[in-house]
Every structure is written in structure tokens, then in C-alpha cells.
Amino acid sequence: MRLIRALENLEKHPVLRKLTLNDMIQYARLISHLKNDILLPQPLEQSDPDVPPDVLPLSLVDFLSLALKIEQEFIQDSWDILKYYVWECATVPLIYEDFELFRVFGWSRGIAALSIYPRESVCTTVGCGNTRPLKKDTSREVVVYTAANGVQAAWAIQLYCPGKSRPLDPLEYPT
């Protein structure tokens, strides 16, 4: 998909036309670290990791609005215009300012720069016939000590297969 189409649509938007290139790069950088958080609450038909879902979860709308200084009502417009581009952007390391945005606006909303997900989003039990992405989850707040950015709040996400008592637990894997 050509970027010029997105730029034309931004140009037509009364508010989003003020976005700078720096704003858009930051948008893409934040989204690249939030893909799992965006996909988890989606219905199954919107859970293909290769395709951005139509709608962002409300907590993410809230966070992005504050972090990017775009009014909440326009976050969906920005998503409609930019989702295909930001979704395929490579994950790039967050900068100090991004970590601050997560700390100030994210942590209280359950959104952290670091979310530790199981490596697989589907059940790994041998013989289990369930091949759909797992949706039932529990989250534990954990603390990660980083070399560059100090102590960071993080979430460790466990995923459950329906009918199974033992979850996929990311902390059982070496990371």
C-alpha cells in the first residue's frame, strides 16, 4: 500500500493534518510494541496477527490519545488511515520519551512498554485440536530490570485453552 494515500487522507482531516513526521514515527513505534495488547481483546475473526483489527481497545485509545496528544474522538480516524502502515512497521526500540509516556499514561491503565506474552498464541498441548488463537487470559504485574531504562512495570500474560487448567505461561520459557 502506498504511503501517499495515507498522507492524502491525513491532509483532508481537520485535526490529523497537523501531525508531523515525528508524530507518525512515534505512533508507529508505540504501536509496534502494543500489537499483542491490541490483538488479545479482539474477536477471533479480527485476531490474525498479519492484519490490523478494525477497532482499537478502549484502554489503548485512551493511552494513545494522551501520549500522542490527539483527542480521543480522532484516534479511530488516525487508526483508519494509518493502521496498515504502522502494523507492518518493524518493531524499533523505544526511546526514553516513550518509556516516560508508558509510565505516566500507561501503567495506571494496565498498559506497559513491556508485556511478556507466551511465545505461541495458540494451544501447544500435544493432541489438542484447538488451533484458534487463545483469548482467555490472566495478567500478573511484574517488574523488569532493564540496563538502559531502569526498573519498568510490565505485564506477564498467561493464556488458557478452554477446558484446560494449565495455562501457557511466558515465565516458564527462557526469554
Ligand SMILES: [Zn+2]
Ligand atoms: Zn488446547
